[in-house]
Amino acid sequence: MIAYREESGNNLPFSLAVLILPILLNSKIRSRMPKTKASTIHSWINENEDLKIGLSSQITNFLPFTRESIMFGIVHDAISIDDMGGLALKQRKGRLKSDDMEIKNCISKSALLGKLLHKSGNPLTIYSILGIKP
Structure with a gap:
């Protein structure tokens, strides 16, 4: 949410929020993401067409977790929703302290x-x- 807002000046549309967990929590997809923001989703997927296989069902499977995560953030005053349905991170309480490389x-x-x-x-x-x- 933060990087999207920094780049665009707008909050992350909910319709894009549903892509986050299925892409990031799938190590096969995550490991083949571009190295820099100089790329685009279009060029990345053109080079990795096989990553589209099963992605739609993964998004559907992750949807309850995505919704629950957003609701948790709203209830705990960490996420807000603007009038256009965009999601914004309201506060950060510090850095995640973990030595786990996957995290x-x-x-x-x-x-x-x-x-x-x-x-x-x-x-x-x-x-x-x-x-x-x-």
Whole structure:
């Protein structure tokens, strides 16, 4: 959410929030993400077409967890929703302290994903690139 907002000046659309967990928690997808924000979702997926296989069902499977995570953030005053349905992180209570490399990798890739999502167009375009029907 932070990286998306820093890049775009807007809050993360809910329709893009549903992509975060399925992309970041799948080590196969996460490990093949671009190294820098110079890329786009379109060029990344063109080079890795096989990553689209099963992504739609993964998004569906993760949807309850995504919703629950957002509701948890709202209840605990960490996430807000603007009038357009955009999600914003309200506060950060400190850094996550972990030596686990997978956790660190998920965090760094989440920032990259936020930047890529902003750079890659509107949610319908991104869904189309990923082969997902809204």
